[in-house]
Amino acid sequence: MEQSLRRVETGMKKQYIDGLKAGDTAADVFVLSAKTLAQKKDGNNYLTVTLTDRTGSIKGVVWDHVDEILDAGLSSGDFVSISGRVNEYRGNLQLVVQTIKPCPPGAVDPGDFLPQTRHNIENMFSRLVELTEAIKAEHLKSLFKRFWDDGEFVQGFKVAPAAKNMHHAYLGGLLEHTLSMALLVERIAGHYHGIDQDLLLAGVILHDIGKIREFVYDRRLDYSDEGRLLSHIVIGIQMLEEKLSGVDGFPEEQALLLKHLIVSHHGTREFGSPEIPRTVEALLLNYIDEIDSKVNGVREFMATEDPNEAWTSYHRMLGRHFYTGKNKKDHLD
Amino acid sequence: MEQSLRRVETGMKKQYIDGLKAGDTAADVFVLSAKTLAQKKDGNNYLTVTLTDRTGSIKGVVWDHVDEILDAGLSSGDFVSISGRVNEYRGNLQLVVQTIKPCPPGAVDPGDFLPQTRHNIENMFSRLVELTEAIKAEHLKSLFKRFWDDGEFVQGFKVAPAAKNMHHAYLGGLLEHTLSMALLVERIAGHYHGIDQDLLLAGVILHDIGKIREFVYDRRLDYSDEGRLLSHIVIGIQMLEEKLSGVDGFPEEQALLLKHLIVSHHGTREFGSPEIPRTVEALLLNYIDEIDSKVNGVREFMATEDPNEAWTSYHRMLGRHFYTGKNKKDHLD
Amino acid sequence: MEQSLRRVETGMKKQYIDGLKAGDTAADVFVLSAKTLAQKKDGNNYLTVTLTDRTGSIKGVVWDHVDEILDAGLSSGDFVSISGRVNEYRGNLQLVVQTIKPCPPGAVDPGDFLPQTRHNIENMFSRLVELTEAIKAEHLKSLFKRFWDDGEFVQGFKVAPAAKNMHHAYLGGLLEHTLSMALLVERIAGHYHGIDQDLLLAGVILHDIGKIREFVYDRRLDYSDEGRLLSHIVIGIQMLEEKLSGVDGFPEEQALLLKHLIVSHHGTREFGSPEIPRTVEALLLNYIDEIDSKVNGVREFMATEDPNEAWTSYHRMLGRHFYTGKNKKDHLD
Amino acid sequence: MEQSLRRVETGMKKQYIDGLKAGDTAADVFVLSAKTLAQKKDGNNYLTVTLTDRTGSIKGVVWDHVDEILDAGLSSGDFVSISGRVNEYRGNLQLVVQTIKPCPPGAVDPGDFLPQTRHNIENMFSRLVELTEAIKAEHLKSLFKRFWDDGEFVQGFKVAPAAKNMHHAYLGGLLEHTLSMALLVERIAGHYHGIDQDLLLAGVILHDIGKIREFVYDRRLDYSDEGRLLSHIVIGIQMLEEKLSGVDGFPEEQALLLKHLIVSHHGTREFGSPEIPRTVEALLLNYIDEIDSKVNGVREFMATEDPNEAWTSYHRMLGRHFYTGKNKKDHLD
């Protein structure tokens, strides 16, 4: 992770799609998102391709050496080294590809190809670890120690997205969402007496860990096989169970209540929770998750909209237009 | 209100139903909640009655002078002065009524007959007024000044319940719920930048004012005709519009956004909002309302349950048993 | 309104889109519905535009003087004076625009640019006023007098549409729909005894007045900010309340029942009514509204379909194909 | 039917349950609605019974000759000749039965034992026949002639109820509901041009004929086996098909459209229509059915409620209280 983060800063990749102009010469690594074989009028093959990086996508065409390229076994999703020229075709940019070669994943920084949190991942992670160190209940503290000592877990936890679309759908999104919820717990929980704050905080931090395996996010953001077949709730329970089994004397009722927070955090069966919230902490966790994902999701959506319009376009998942008003500048910085 | 509140303290009513024992002589004012005429074997009439005050209810029977009582025109819901004796009948207490007479509403303190918030109403109200005085937007400040200067409004706002069942279903419940939400706004809103906190706070304080007229709560807690025919959202909009019309230069967009917070605060049309939330502030208001009403509703429900059981009975509205666990003492004080 | 209606008849606008043929010279006012900036292969800008009037739309292209046009600040939704030539391009007509200039709204008749009821607005309005003059209940008569004396209200009431899509989605649609329902009340209400016909008629005439402000319909038909944020039910209640406050001695129960008719006229909460019908009159109003909007909506839909087919295309909102049969000529004139 | 109707007038049955008083001697025929065997403290059997006629029900007890009675094979639902004495027991009337004997169905008038329409059945039927004679389309006229010539069909059509609960749940209810809808068609249909009025009227008259077989209504009102297994829509289609096959030259498209009116008259699949309305006539039939059944159902419900209350009790099927107001006398005669 250290290395990966440094690469983001040093910027091995020089060209980004949103910076290409007609007339430019392109020579860099992109993700080959799509590839279609077609036939020219003279009967020869050509390829139309879509290339992406974290800033957007561009269509391209490969006129020559198509058979060699096919033999090289390029698949959708591969990193490719491209050289070519940027043209304008019917008002859109188009990349006329001269060479296209496979590029080993190890030689690139995934962060160049997938959108990433705007916040500093290490800072966010340190802040979260501090919160767990302030927990009073010893068994929960020990549990988190086990998680933080697991390098592979930490690596995934720092990089995983929180969703494929909708909200926090970028590298580091899971961590950003988790930290935001944990800070909300600190704010809200004291408002009501009689809440088991340690348990609630632990539940918040662990509620979405299954997403580390629910998604693949090495070069494109999508569901993993395990994610689609089991769901992050079931995956998360297995990950928690594995760590719990290593903490001596973890109280049985607390283990049950902690698992319940994961199991019920979607609030209803319709939304994929096999059980509904049956404790006050579980009710609160569901609401805090709702607030953080909806507020962030709507704000990310608003940010991509035309700032000169008082209304956003139609938000399909939420089934509505949002009002951003006439003085947006003051509202959203 | 001043007078009413003093009366609560001086305690004109001496006997409460939860204090009656077999053998006691009863002589005080109660609400006649229900009344049924029946026939004795000798062909004469008798009355079975239900009497209530804020501590509970007791069944009673009136054997004599029934025709005179009927001529006096007593109706369900009236305050009645009772004298009689408390018996035990099949394991339950029963009041054998000797005299029952109408009692003018003016002579009693409604607070004796309906459950009331455990918190100090004047303190809560002062706290809320302070919050509105800290608002920076002048037009909102002026709006609240107009509300607080309206004695009749303030009187209702302090006494109204927030619901008939479920949560805050007692005198002062509206104020308690509103203040709790306002304090939550203070905690949560700073967490997200770009929120119009003044507007959100104003919306929170005004979102349920229609309940002042949606309910009747002079001697029993029920829906008013207006409440059932129009809903508190529509009533609240009318109350707000009347006050807005008296504030010079209230910005039109802000008026619209403030009304939108009231109109959309139930979150979906199914729950009675004619429009769904279309601003981030409206989303937040809906969630804060959900949290405060659900957490309080569930905790009130838990408080009435058998403390020796790990599970509550079935909560019909929420469709589930809640887990209160084995160490409840530590959780709920 | 007088002036506007005369203009409709005198026809200031000479050319309508559905009359343009390849080879024509176009020179008239249209609405600039959409506008996109693009780049020619030589690097220069050009504009693609969509122009509309009440008879349809045509695509256009502007090759020259694009920068001057952009400097003139034309926005989507503006009226524009156009000169150009009609070509045929890939089987469709296309307007090659030579000049395009802003045109002040005052200089045009909106009726030329939005579809309009086929019925005579003044006749419909007179018929409706007569119906209200035949009402026996004095307080309702006085209420309608106040509405009809409000010139601005009457202006809007005559022109507003009843919907954005689906049914009566044209200028004068609200009036046409309202009158049709009022005439249905006359037919149906006598069928059942014990209906308060005056109240039902008043409810029918006022049930949708909020649509006067729910929509904008000056040059395009869309929701207003207020419409999307509050809904026409809430707007209508405010409009009624304002008029009611000026009628001395309007009986309180009648005011409540009249408001209830507006509040509940969508029949269920899912459809945006904050309260469901709780009187027989409210049940009837909801059904009469359903009948008139559905029958008209379906007939308008059928009228746009291919008369040679026994089935319409798929009606998305109603989720079905409609059968128009083989002898349609006899059915739908 | 003639005979049956005359019997209603001559009144073979002398005693009705709603007229019994403590001290009366009872001696008449009732329906044995329920029967339970129990044991006295001395070990002997006794029977508790429920007896009904069209005016209500009364509990009874049979102390003696229980074994002889059991041997006689009395079942729930049988007509029984009773002699006994009316007592008062815990405030309710109770019939101490001395003799109870089976009574052959032929010897009684079912109209005495089931509630019946308040309207004159023969008058209603004549009115409906007149409406069908005024139909212009010859094929529909011929079809109705075949129905009216079928004595068994007419007999059932005059007596069947329209429902088990909710609306028109009494003998003659189907006819009353059908006639009311047919008269509504006359009122509404002219309002919209282009409706096939003859077809709509035919559909209205036939839409519920399956209820003749869906219910049993000889001594109690309940679903028949066929009704529960097939539904009145499927039964009605079979009844119509049988009659259609006897009309020469009935146009195929009209037969299809007429069947469609029956098949779709519940409006949605959820309500039991295997197909949804796909013609304007089918839409209208569904709405007219809704109006007539809801308005009548709600008014029947209101009529049984306490006239001194402004609100009805909770209507379970419609999920609401209805407002009947304070001046009901004027509204509902």
Added chain:
Amino acid sequence: MEQSLRRVETGMKKQYIDGLKAGDTAADVFVLSAKTLAQKKDGNNYLTVTLTDRTGSIKGVVWDHVDEILDAGLSSGDFVSISGRVNEYRGNLQLVVQTIKPCPPGAVDPGDFLPQTRHNIENMFSRLVELTEAIKAEHLKSLFKRFWDDGEFVQGFKVAPAAKNMHHAYLGGLLEHTLSMALLVERIAGHYHGIDQDLLLAGVILHDIGKIREFVYDRRLDYSDEGRLLSHIVIGIQMLEEKLSGVDGFPEEQALLLKHLIVSHHGTREFGSPEIPRTVEALLLNYIDEIDSKVNGVREFMATEDPNEAWTSYHRMLGRHFYTGKNKKDHLD
């Protein structure tokens, strides 16, 4: 049918769309699926057409003699004799049509133009007849004899599809689906004692016979008017009733239960069954139908998907991607 089946084998049609290559000369019969009139730049008309057979579709263009062709009255859905040349245009094949003439339906084999079951229709039908001959209940045996003796019924039963999309959406699909279910009955039914296997088998074989008339499948696969207006359940009941009326002494209860199996076989009203299953046999029939249609539908869907992907594309009706895994070859032959 005999003749039709022989034609399938002899193969009158020589050219199929999936076999056409650029440069080929086309000369055979196709279905004219769509036809659009357009204008060339020189002002003359041309036609764009879509031609289909059971193997796919191809776009075409007709440059010459357009007016003569239009005068010949060709409509969408007609069989047409085509001569022309296959070109490649923008990477797709295109048929440049030289002559296009109507072709009488009698001269073609519909099986050439619609997809067809891969199984032998006669073999499947014989297998099904054998199953009915093994039924022990004489009345059911007689009933099937009547069905199998009806040549027109058998003809339709062998050819009809089972659906328009989703599953068994090809000629012979109804028979294939029915036989598969009947064989499943043999497997499952013995597992539970007390099932009326004869009745269940009869219900399975007859449950979808209404589809013979619900669809048209002479040259394209679509709903018939009757299908859309009545549904195959209602049509099937009429077909069964007609046959039942010819079987002497068919037990009334068995007729009712058999009809119930048809009426309830979709399991819920939402899915178009006017009554829900109320016998164990009806429950089983619904499940067996579900299994056979879903398993086949999903497998047909999987078969059209990219074999190199572990997941199918999104299945719109079932709302999910399916996992086909990495070793599909072994699973699906």
Added chain:
Amino acid sequence: MEQSLRRVETGMKKQYIDGLKAGDTAADVFVLSAKTLAQKKDGNNYLTVTLTDRTGSIKGVVWDHVDEILDAGLSSGDFVSISGRVNEYRGNLQLVVQTIKPCPPGAVDPGDFLPQTRHNIENMFSRLVELTEAIKAEHLKSLFKRFWDDGEFVQGFKVAPAAKNMHHAYLGGLLEHTLSMALLVERIAGHYHGIDQDLLLAGVILHDIGKIREFVYDRRLDYSDEGRLLSHIVIGIQMLEEKLSGVDGFPEEQALLLKHLIVSHHGTREFGSPEIPRTVEALLLNYIDEIDSKVNGVREFMATEDPNEAWTSYHRMLGRHFYTGKNKKDHLD
């Protein structure tokens, strides 16, 4: 289990509730299901109790030594040794309790107090083990070996119920349901080619193992804390994961697919599956589960109904009456 099963046969418990008659002396162990403290008219306490065993329940009363009994700390759910006399009171039997003493759970056979499968548990279990031994896939065979070698698991698997109500709600119900489904798999699976039968069989046998911990069934049948907080799907996944981790070289994809069968076996999220079926095997498992639970549930329900009625009473969960007909004897043995 061996011992437990032998005890069932030897019958330590002599008296069962369904065999008690008025006048009997009772002296045996029962479950104290409910207990209420009440006051006699003389002011002394008495107890009303409900006693149950696997054959039913009886009310009882304890007049004397109540304080000693209370001091003994008896709770609802305890086994108690009772002596007393059976009386008849108001037509019901009542037990007048003379002595009531706690009875240690170890001294009783739970099978005497909870209903139990009618089938032989050991035979069913052997049959199931045989099925797993016939599995060809070695990794699945090894997995089952691990399950069958775990004595505690086998003990629970043999005794657990399959539900609290509805179907197989008795000791051994899980095993009975699982075996029935496994035998159905054998029947159905061969019908469709390309099914992974070993995997499907494994999924069927393991799909409900979480119910071993979801319920408590030592003396009463109810949900466990874990069951209500996590659901049997999540519990089952943990139990499977624990066993999988002990099988060397279990193929990863097969593990995923096997877990998917458990996760998705309820078919939809609404019914508690966090993921929906995404393989053909998962679709089949869901249907086989549906068939076996519904057919058994309905047949158990029918078996408790009045055999003289053609219709059952209303089945609340399935929302319908079932038709059992007039010749039930032949159908259900």
